[in-house]
Amino acid sequence: MPDTALPLTILAPQQFASDNYAGICPEAWNAMHEANAGSVPAYGDDPWTQRAADALRDLFEHEAEVFFAFNGTAANSMALASLCQSYHSVICSATAHVETDECGAPEFFSNGSKLLVAASTDGKLTPDAIRAMATSRSDIHFPKPRAVTITQPTETGLVYTIDEVKAIAAVCLELGLRLHMDGARFANACAALNCAPADITWKAGVDVLCFGGTKNGMGVGEAILFFDRGLAQDFDYRCKQAGQLASKMRFLAAPWLGMIKDGAWLRNGHHANACARRLADKISGLPEIEPIFAVQANAVFLKAPESVLDALRAKGWRFYTFIGGGARLMFAWDADPARVDQLAADIKNASESK
Amino acid sequence: MPDTALPLTILAPQQFASDNYAGICPEAWNAMHEANAGSVPAYGDDPWTQRAADALRDLFEHEAEVFFAFNGTAANSMALASLCQSYHSVICSATAHVETDECGAPEFFSNGSKLLVAASTDGKLTPDAIRAMATSRSDIHFPKPRAVTITQPTETGLVYTIDEVKAIAAVCLELGLRLHMDGARFANACAALNCAPADITWKAGVDVLCFGGTKNGMGVGEAILFFDRGLAQDFDYRCKQAGQLASKMRFLAAPWLGMIKDGAWLRNGHHANACARRLADKISGLPEIEPIFAVQANAVFLKAPESVLDALRAKGWRFYTFIGGGARLMFAWDADPARVDQLAADIKNASESK
Amino acid sequence: MPDTALPLTILAPQQFASDNYAGICPEAWNAMHEANAGSVPAYGDDPWTQRAADALRDLFEHEAEVFFAFNGTAANSMALASLCQSYHSVICSATAHVETDECGAPEFFSNGSKLLVAASTDGKLTPDAIRAMATSRSDIHFPKPRAVTITQPTETGLVYTIDEVKAIAAVCLELGLRLHMDGARFANACAALNCAPADITWKAGVDVLCFGGTKNGMGVGEAILFFDRGLAQDFDYRCKQAGQLASKMRFLAAPWLGMIKDGAWLRNGHHANACARRLADKISGLPEIEPIFAVQANAVFLKAPESVLDALRAKGWRFYTFIGGGARLMFAWDADPARVDQLAADIKNASESK
Amino acid sequence: MPDTALPLTILAPQQFASDNYAGICPEAWNAMHEANAGSVPAYGDDPWTQRAADALRDLFEHEAEVFFAFNGTAANSMALASLCQSYHSVICSATAHVETDECGAPEFFSNGSKLLVAASTDGKLTPDAIRAMATSRSDIHFPKPRAVTITQPTETGLVYTIDEVKAIAAVCLELGLRLHMDGARFANACAALNCAPADITWKAGVDVLCFGGTKNGMGVGEAILFFDRGLAQDFDYRCKQAGQLASKMRFLAAPWLGMIKDGAWLRNGHHANACARRLADKISGLPEIEPIFAVQANAVFLKAPESVLDALRAKGWRFYTFIGGGARLMFAWDADPARVDQLAADIKNASESK
Incomplete structure (x- = not known):
């Protein structure tokens, strides 16, 4: 038998690659x-x-x-x-x-x-x-x-x-x-x-x-x-x-x-959208970095120099690039604002040290 | 809004119509x-x-x-x-x-x-x-x-x-x-x-x-x-x-x-089988009542006079009759032995008062 | 190149295995x-x-x-x-x-x-x-x-x-x-x-x-x-x-x-039906031989002793036995009455020499 | 009954809209x-x-x-x-x-x-x-x-x-x-x-x-x-x-x-290709008229002013324009060279009188 008793407690840091990474609310x-x-x-x-x-x-x-x-x-x-x-x-x-x-x-x-x-x-x-x-x-x-x-x-x-x-x-x-x-x-x-x-x-x-x-x-x-x-x-x-x-x-x-x-369905939607907005606002004005599409719901498609994307990957961030070539960041009902801020900071740093 | 807050606490008595009626173990x-x-x-x-x-x-x-x-x-x-x-x-x-x-x-x-x-x-x-x-x-x-x-x-x-x-x-x-x-x-x-x-x-x-x-x-x-x-x-x-x-x-x-x-999968199987066995044993020897098929797993297909089946229905029991014309009784991981006994007793009564 | 010029003139005798064996009218x-x-x-x-x-x-x-x-x-x-x-x-x-x-x-x-x-x-x-x-x-x-x-x-x-x-x-x-x-x-x-x-x-x-x-x-x-x-x-x-x-x-x-x-569709139907009727009539009364199903259209399903079927096969007749176990004889628009009569004669002979 | 005896003898002039318009060789x-x-x-x-x-x-x-x-x-x-x-x-x-x-x-x-x-x-x-x-x-x-x-x-x-x-x-x-x-x-x-x-x-x-x-x-x-x-x-x-x-x-x-x-399959291919070539050659050099794609098989996709296409339609010619917007002319095994020449002449006339 595999050691199925082993806890999975050392959880990986939250990613925004997909809103399917979240659990059950x-x-x-x-x-x-x-x-x-x-x-x-x-x-x-x-x-x-x-x-x-x-x-x-x-x-x-x-x-x-x-x-x-x-x-x-x-x-x-x-x-x-x-x-x-x-x-x-x-x-x-x-x-x-x-x-x-x-x-x-x-x-x-x-x-x-x-x-x-x-x-x-x-x-x-x-x-x-x-x-x-x-x-x-x-x-x-x-x-x-x-x-x-x-x-x-x-x-x-x-x-x-x-x-x-x-x-x-x-x-x-x-x-x-x-x-x-x-x-x-x-x-x-x-x-x-x-x-x-x-x-x-x-x-x-x-x-x-x-x-x-x-x-x-x-x-x-x-x-x-x-x-x-x-x-x-x-x-x-x-x-x-x-x-x-x-x-x-x-x-x-x-x-x-x-x-x-009790309206959780809508609260979850608002929260996810707000996290996308939060990221978009925090990285607004960075040179050569901008959303590919207007940020209207819970996604940010980040157009950024390849060096910036590489730097983010090196920091451990995961994302897809299949639409428009930029990084898709997708926020779920459980997106942690502190973690959003960390991502924004990492983007900023990567942009500045490019 | 419907009164979704209404509890479903007045649960119906357990039925053995299907092992899909059970919840999650x-x-x-x-x-x-x-x-x-x-x-x-x-x-x-x-x-x-x-x-x-x-x-x-x-x-x-x-x-x-x-x-x-x-x-x-x-x-x-x-x-x-x-x-x-x-x-x-x-x-x-x-x-x-x-x-x-x-x-x-x-x-x-x-x-x-x-x-x-x-x-x-x-x-x-x-x-x-x-x-x-x-x-x-x-x-x-x-x-x-x-x-x-x-x-x-x-x-x-x-x-x-x-x-x-x-x-x-x-x-x-x-x-x-x-x-x-x-x-x-x-x-x-x-x-x-x-x-x-x-x-x-x-x-x-x-x-x-x-x-x-x-x-x-x-x-x-x-x-x-x-x-x-x-x-x-x-x-x-x-x-x-x-x-x-x-x-x-x-x-x-x-x-x-x-x-x-921890072996729950097998325990559940044993328990369900035992309940089928339990019912079969308790109704053994009743006149005109017998399993249509040998009781080997968690099902009992009960051959019984229509009057007996009707009496059981009147008592609130539910079951399908699509295989062999008899009552299919199917026991799940959560089958309650006391409830099995009650069913056996109801069958016995129905048989005797026929 | 295969000798594609070779004529296929030595045609096989007409069979009644299927009405798909016929050509175009x-x-x-x-x-x-x-x-x-x-x-x-x-x-x-x-x-x-x-x-x-x-x-x-x-x-x-x-x-x-x-x-x-x-x-x-x-x-x-x-x-x-x-x-x-x-x-x-x-x-x-x-x-x-x-x-x-x-x-x-x-x-x-x-x-x-x-x-x-x-x-x-x-x-x-x-x-x-x-x-x-x-x-x-x-x-x-x-x-x-x-x-x-x-x-x-x-x-x-x-x-x-x-x-x-x-x-x-x-x-x-x-x-x-x-x-x-x-x-x-x-x-x-x-x-x-x-x-x-x-x-x-x-x-x-x-x-x-x-x-x-x-x-x-x-x-x-x-x-x-x-x-x-x-x-x-x-x-x-x-x-x-x-x-x-x-x-x-x-x-x-x-x-x-x-x-x-010019009504060929219906003439063809009549002709094929008539050939089935012709065969059925000619073998009527033979011992142990009878149509499995009433002969109403262009098919005769022949119930016959296996020895009779074998004798027919030995004479070169072909037929399917997938429905009812008997010989299916199916007449097309081009069924040759003389050939139908030959089949009837062969059945009669096979029956008598059984 | 419709007058099915009516002959279809007054055949329409041959068209090159599709090589499916031809009959059986x-x-x-x-x-x-x-x-x-x-x-x-x-x-x-x-x-x-x-x-x-x-x-x-x-x-x-x-x-x-x-x-x-x-x-x-x-x-x-x-x-x-x-x-x-x-x-x-x-x-x-x-x-x-x-x-x-x-x-x-x-x-x-x-x-x-x-x-x-x-x-x-x-x-x-x-x-x-x-x-x-x-x-x-x-x-x-x-x-x-x-x-x-x-x-x-x-x-x-x-x-x-x-x-x-x-x-x-x-x-x-x-x-x-x-x-x-x-x-x-x-x-x-x-x-x-x-x-x-x-x-x-x-x-x-x-x-x-x-x-x-x-x-x-x-x-x-x-x-x-x-x-x-x-x-x-x-x-x-x-x-x-x-x-x-x-x-x-x-x-x-x-x-x-x-x-x-006897090689008819290949002869037919050669003939159809030759008709396409024949048309292409005859209209070569006409102003504003040229094949959209190289003429290599039996098709000519004609790029031509809309007025030319309209003039051809008025003359009774039929063709599809679903690929590339030009007239598709597709030659079959039975394409009549005289009719090809007539089409070429009509194209020339249409081009000159534009």
Whole structure:
């Protein structure tokens, strides 16, 4: 046997490479703990699941159809598959996670629906880009566009305003396209816009939302909300067949209840955003260093000389550089402001000693 | 907002309709709690995942390739898909969960691999039945058999002996078929046979095992062990694409560590089996009442007059009757012996007052 | 180079193992020849395709949506896929070609829709069997029934009467199921029933028909007719994506025109049926020899002592025994009555010298 | 009944919009006619299929595994699917037909393998572009590259030289990628390079070739040649399941025999190429008019002022402008030189009267 008793107490210093590095927040944890009492029916036929779905409906002020899935890959892929047949296509941005980081999951779940990458300079889709792509071809050799997916906030850390979502929804409506929102960091968008969840979803014309629970502070789980209830027909079968129906569903559902009931979901979003803002403010004005994209949610994409990035790596910092070539710094619900300050100081030092 | 603060304290009395009604056992819970400290890399690149995989390899005395998936539907379907192409087929029993209760998941994950139901009287496959099915056709209009799946213990609560598994593996080897074991209740089989995990898996000729964590006491998660490591090639990509790669993987992995390190996985299996045995013993000899299948693991399939079943329902007992028409009673890691006794007493009363 | 100039003139004597052994009938051939003149647009945008579709609509007295596919495997699989999502299921008979002889094609095209085999003694489905299967389960672990497929005539050579089709359609309507007809030998059914094509299709409640051209006398090609036009939405895209859109479509379409315009399709059906009848009549009364199924279309399933079958094989006759264990004899549009008589004589001799 | 007797004798003047507008060439037609005699086994178990496969093996001087499919969509998609699992990816050019004009067929047949578009200025892939794409990512969130597909000649009418194919094959070998050649117009490439088929396929490192029969002069059908025979394992099952197994296979096979035995396949290629050359030569030197891509095979992509294109349309000429914005003119085996001259004259007139 390996020495499994060995404690992992010497924890590494907090990194900002990903908001998936964080653990489970207290509100989600406590709800799981509470839900762990006793024996309840399986597969979602339990009071926790019912109450969590109701809580989401209340939060969104809409009698949406609500489903819980294990992760964002599956939630987004199943939602898109429900909008398309295999010979249809989905319009997305070039930086869309479904296009760049899902290993072909949308194509797998839909059995072939092609993603069409519309022009975008910063990861945000525009009505014009959607229209140009959707109307570029109309022959049967080209998969018929049926849906648009936007990520809110984008993978580049930008937030669509309410009006921007509405304008996209309008072109979708005009062209017969359904609108899907990948809300892996939806809470951060609500926090950034200081708006109600309804404002940037169904009130703005979104048909289906994947609301990310994991990055928001849960251990596992995403919620899928169909605001057009007709689109949800037999979606429970889809979840089952696709390996996304939890037998002990209460553990996917209860955390939502815990996080919604006292507002932790939104607090977590505000905190993460504030940490990104904090870093951006502290490094403002450093020579040759600037955010690649406006800092609107919980990400800072740092454009910096390679020597600076190397110096940060030498200091032990970890980050990805796959978008825009700069360092992606992503702040989670548990980001430690002191550690943010340390990062800012290290950037400053690296910049000065360049 | 719904009154989410309302406690769910008035818990319903424990039912034995399913071993998925149970919660998370203390050993799994504590490991998750321990794992929740601090910030660690995502997607399995963390110490918990490494240690859990190592613990499984030690437990099985084999340098198996180990993967973690969210649930059994996905674990079994992905494992079978890795053994087949879409035009191949999988031989199974008529009661196999993959055939009866997965809503077409194996076909979905494999993009069409057909399940071939071999003759079986009690849910157990035999070498003869496998051979008969595998050799029934050899033309290209019939999907080529490439794999056999057995459930250990079976959905009928029976346990394959070591020799039975070996005999099945021998015919598989002879016919060029791969052997998959659905171990949704694998711990119960080990407990029943009082053997090492290796004895009924790779030492007996099993190529890949899906080891059920959920029914064994975890909240979510199954382990997939490839004893033929070559079969695991790029399986990590398969998991990712199929929506089965947890970002915060530590919470899927840590419970395995907690349950393996002090033997809870096996204790839980023994306890559940003992409760089934306890019920069977207490109702032995009652007129017109008998187990449909031998009680070997944690299930009792009760053959009883309809009036008895109705009387039990009237007393508040819940159970499924989809296999064999009798009442399926399935005991979990947390089955309360007192409650088992109460059920036995209710059966006895119902039988006597018939 | 192989001696490709060598003529294949020493033709083997005609066999009745399959109606796919026949070549192209004159009417289909001549239409192809006529269509081969000049240059026309590709992918169905040509006058031949338009006229063939119109001819089919006239023949069926219905403004059906008409598509042409290369073969029956694809036609039936695409039609079923258009009725189902991957998590739905299709009720069929145990002898249905889609279940027994398509190598998992329906599951492949639909990405996992499961075929549910309803009870049947002779290959014909009944309303009761459909109802029993469709209502056997209603939980999400079981793929939701959405369609029924019947083969007309059946793989056992039986013909559904108009009333039988109507009764099946009625139960489909009641249960929310769509009705698909596999008409690989549809012409033989029309000939047998002496009815108009409309009578056993849309007038009887069929939603979609796959009308077999190949067995009817063409070289390649099937027609798919959607009588519920709404079901055909974007079906042209489905054909394209599934590799079933012919670039030189005129060669798939023109034979239909040739065969419909002077009634060859029906003549061929009558002739093939008559040959089956001829054989059945000539061997009537032989001891221990009888048709397994009533001879209603173009097939005779011969129940005979193994010694008789062996004697026939020794005489050079070829036949399959995969249904019912007897010899399947299947007559095509070009079946030579003299050769039928020779077979009858050989059976008689084999029977007498047994 | 529609007036199906009406002759289609008033044929439209020949267009060069597509080489799919042509009919069946005499050599293919005659072989089909010869093959139509008598009764032969179905599904490829006939002498014509055997001889056609042998003829292809002789033509390629290689004991390749040979299969026949109905069209190029299916041939290419099945070939690529045999090189990949769903979580793998295929590197192609931005103009590759599999990427732009197959309605998601490669993704459908492979159940999700993503096409990765490598940089290319003119439709030709280069070793550097392949390497850059193949090594751009190596994490499991990105589908693992497993194959490269090149079109020979390209969709832009360019021909890879033997050395260019070899250089691509070398980088494939180095990176563990399989090399697929889409040879929809393979005969035109052989004619252009004046080389043996072997020289630009297996001798240059190609693993699998889809050899286009339709554009070469047949009515329907493509050949798939696996030079790495191991890759063809169970490919016959794949064809069957995917709806690509012809029951009357002789009609797909015989045309190959007819076209190979007297060299018609190559003659057709030469003729079509010569017509493209003829047009290019005749319009050479016209102001503002030039080929967008070098004229190497049977296509001319005409860059011309919009007024010229409009004048041509007014004269009744038809052409696509989807690649490069110019007029694509594509010459088939039956292109009439007099009609080519007429087009050249119309271009000249349009240019002068601009």
